[in-house]
Amino acid sequence: xxxxxxxxxxxxxxxxxxxxxxxxxxxxxxxxxxxxxxxxxxxxxxxxxxxxxxxxxxxxxxxxxxxxxxxxxxxxxxxxxxxxxxxxxxxxxxxxxxxxxxxxxxxxxxxxxxxxxxxxxxxxxxxxxxxxxxxxxxxxxxxxxxxxxxxxxxxxxxxxxxxxxxxxxxxxxxxxxxxxxxxxxxxxxxxxxxxxxxxxxxxxxxxxxxxxxxxxxxxxxxxxxxxxxxxxxxxxxxxxxxxxxxxxxxxxxxxxxxxxxxxxxxxxxxxxxxxxxxxxxxxxxxxxxxxxxxxxxxxxxxxxxxxxxxxxxxxxxxxxxxxxxxxxxxxxxxxxxxxxxxxxxxxxxxxxxxxxxxxxxxxxxxxxxxxxxxxxxxxxxxxxxxxxxxxxxxxxxxxxxxxxxxxxxxxxxxxxxxxxxxxxxxxxx
Amino acid sequence: xxxxxxxxxxxxxxxxxxxxxxxxxxxxxxxxxxxxxxxxxxxxxxxxxxxxxxxxxxxxxxxxxxxxxxxxxxxxxxxxxxxxxxxxxxxxxxxxxxxxxxxxxxxxxxxxxxxxxxxxxxxxxxxxxxxxxxxxxxxxxxxxxxxxxxxxxxxxxxxxxxxxxxxxxxxxxxxxxxxxxxxxxxxxxxxxxxxxxxxxxxxxxxxxxxxxxxxxxxxxxxxxxxxxxxxxxxxxxxxxxxxxxxxxxxxxxxxxx
Numbered sequence: 126x127x128x129x130x131x132x133x134x135x136x137x138x139x140x141x142x143x144x145x146x147x148x149x150x151x152x153x154x155x156x157x158x159x160x161x162x163x164x165x166x167x168x169x170x171x172x173x174x175x176x177x178x179x180x181x182x183x184x185x186x187x188x189x190x191x192x193x194x195x196x197x198x199x200x201x202x203x204x205x206x207x208x209x210x211x212x213x214x215x216x217x218x219x220x221x222x223x224x225x226x227x228x229x230x231x232x233x234x235x236x237x238x239x240x241x242x243x244x245x246x247x248x249x250x251x252x253x254x255x256x257x258x259x260x261x262x263x264x265x266x267x268x269x270x271x272x273x274x275x276x277x278x279x280x281x282x283x284x285x286x287x288x289x290x291x292x293x294x295x296x297x298x299x300x301x302x303x304x305x306x307x308x309x310x311x312x313x314x315x316x317x318x319x320x321x322x323x324x325x326x327x328x329x330x331x332x333x334x335x336x337x338x339x340x341x342x343x344x345x346x347x348x349x350x351x352x353x354x355x356x357x358x359x360x361x362x363x364x365x366x367x368x369x370x371x372x373x374x375x376x377x378x379x380x381x382x383x384x385x386x387x388x389x390x391x392x393x394x395x396x397x398x399x400x401x402x403x404x405x406x407x408x409x410x411x412x413x414x415x416x417x418x419x420x421x422x423x424x425x426x427x428x429x430x431x432x433x434x435x436x437x438x439x440x441x442x443x444x445x446x447x448x449x450x451x452x453x454x455x456x457x458x459x460x461x462x463x464x465x466x467x468x469x470x471x472x473x474x475x476x477x478x479x480x481x482x483x484x485x486x487x488x489x490x491x492x493x494x495x496x497x498x499x500x501x502x503x504x505x506x507x508x509x510x511x512x513x514x515x516x517x518x519x520x521x522x523x524x525x526x527x528x529x530x531x532x533x534x535x536x537x538x539x540x541x542x543x544x545x546x547x548x549x550x551x552x553x554x
Numbered sequence: 555x556x557x558x559x560x561x562x563x564x565x566x567x568x569x570x571x572x573x574x575x576x577x578x579x580x581x582x583x584x585x586x587x588x589x590x591x592x593x594x595x596x597x598x599x600x601x602x603x604x605x606x607x608x609x610x611x612x613x614x615x616x617x618x619x620x621x622x623x624x625x626x627x628x629x630x631x632x633x634x635x636x637x638x639x640x641x642x643x644x645x646x647x648x649x650x651x652x653x654x655x656x657x658x659x660x661x662x663x664x665x666x667x668x669x670x671x672x673x674x675x676x677x678x679x680x681x682x683x684x685x686x687x688x689x690x691x692x693x694x695x696x697x698x699x700x701x702x703x704x705x706x707x708x709x710x711x712x713x714x715x716x717x718x719x720x721x722x723x724x725x726x727x728x729x730x731x732x733x734x735x736x737x738x739x740x741x742x743x744x745x746x747x748x749x750x751x752x753x754x755x756x757x758x759x760x761x762x763x764x765x766x767x768x769x770x771x772x773x774x775x776x777x778x779x780x781x782x783x784x785x786x787x788x789x790x791x792x793x794x795x796x797x798x799x800x801x802x803x804x805x806x807x808x809x810x811x
Contacts, residue, residue: 412711412780429795520780542809
């Protein structure tokens, strides 16, 4: 409670500073998109479409929620995002307890989010990505509480808000599987949230004994069949998700037409920004700009990502491992994305706290990997600065640093996978 | 002033032939210019604009120092000037940024059309923007220092890479005063927004000026990608992304237990 209060004070102070900064300096503290949200909220209030504001590419819900930006005060949204940040810290705490992790570790994980400078700055600058992180965490919590329908609905909303969580659908689905490798005890689940973590606990212990590698192919086939034939919980999850997603999509399509569909969904699918960004594909896209993109180029950009996402889903698509699965998948999505801006990093940073206690890393190693990650980013920023602010032709260097950054992230992902050890937290019990 | 005294000194035959053919066009242009000049002398105003592009990289400032020497400065006390700039397809101005600057009281400007800040050069067209400023007075000199942020668009990659040039043409100089101006010819009056994107329209008088800008405009260089590298970039990028995928898959297999 004390920390939540302090977390809030820090955020409010920063919002206050932001107001002062924006008045005095030409380069504003406030996120560019925050102004876009505010303008869209103004349009909504005037009875117009939020999409009449150029570059508004979010769900209309964001514009609705931020209408007090116009009525009350322009900092309303920032305060709201900061409060959501605190809620996120609380959800992380609950998420840990649900998985039978010690109070102390749960506490530390939520503090990691609460005092993380990145999360503080991102919410106070008015970035709405906290909202989707919150929905992802809520989906997890609903799954742990044994409410697949609600989890499905929240997940559907989450996909509506931001497209990337759509890839989490497979691990969510698999985690409810009856198959031997996955959560087998759904039928045993009794009412009440308190049972859910014991469930996952049992499963984990049961899994430890069985090895997947030794099985023959027919066994594998029957396993797969069992995994994909929906059971009651999976059916509820899919139903909840599809109905929620369809409902909001139909309602907003009815309200705002194709403009909504294009800006909030299709744009993100077909986005191809040729301007320099962290993506490993930046220079490739810029050099082939204007020309017809060949099919093999598209396939090559898509296939590695698909393989990894599916492999991670099967490897970690288990109730207890879900947060780690989502973390690993998000790193893959971000790193293989044709466009990467620094706000995407919050997608996986929000999932990191829930996984920290399960990582078999010493403080020294953790610090080392964090430094490598930051250095790789700074090393990219250097040629990008020379290009953007000095007008020097540094395209090749930016591309090479993009590749280095990609490699750094892949190595980091590999270390995370190697050091991920759920037994670490279960030993204490 | 320096510009005004500059004259063409080297005539040769080809020039003369060229002038002969272009005579009717030139006559027309010269007569228009003359009309402007006559009017400016009738108005008792002599204008110069010193222009330069400040800062480096993709985000720059277009600086214009406008100086009006007035025979009767008292007549021009309550006047506003506007520069009608033509922004070429290689550049853009950010309307949101302009709104911020207006709020801070640094600059008032209004583009005539909607500006897509995300488009590349080959997807864009040139457009006009009106930049407003009040005038400061020092004896018989009225002056304004205008600095407008401009941004470079990404240009298409070329076979050799390097840099491409973007040219900013000279602006039109307009003036309006709270008291009525009567000195100009009718054809030199324009109707345009009074002050920023307010929607109200006023009558502006166009006045001629001397400038340090060459005819083709101020040049700004922008780095462009090297197309000849595409095969290498393609191969190496996909090698790395494919390799990364295989590496992670191998790690997943090795930690299966």
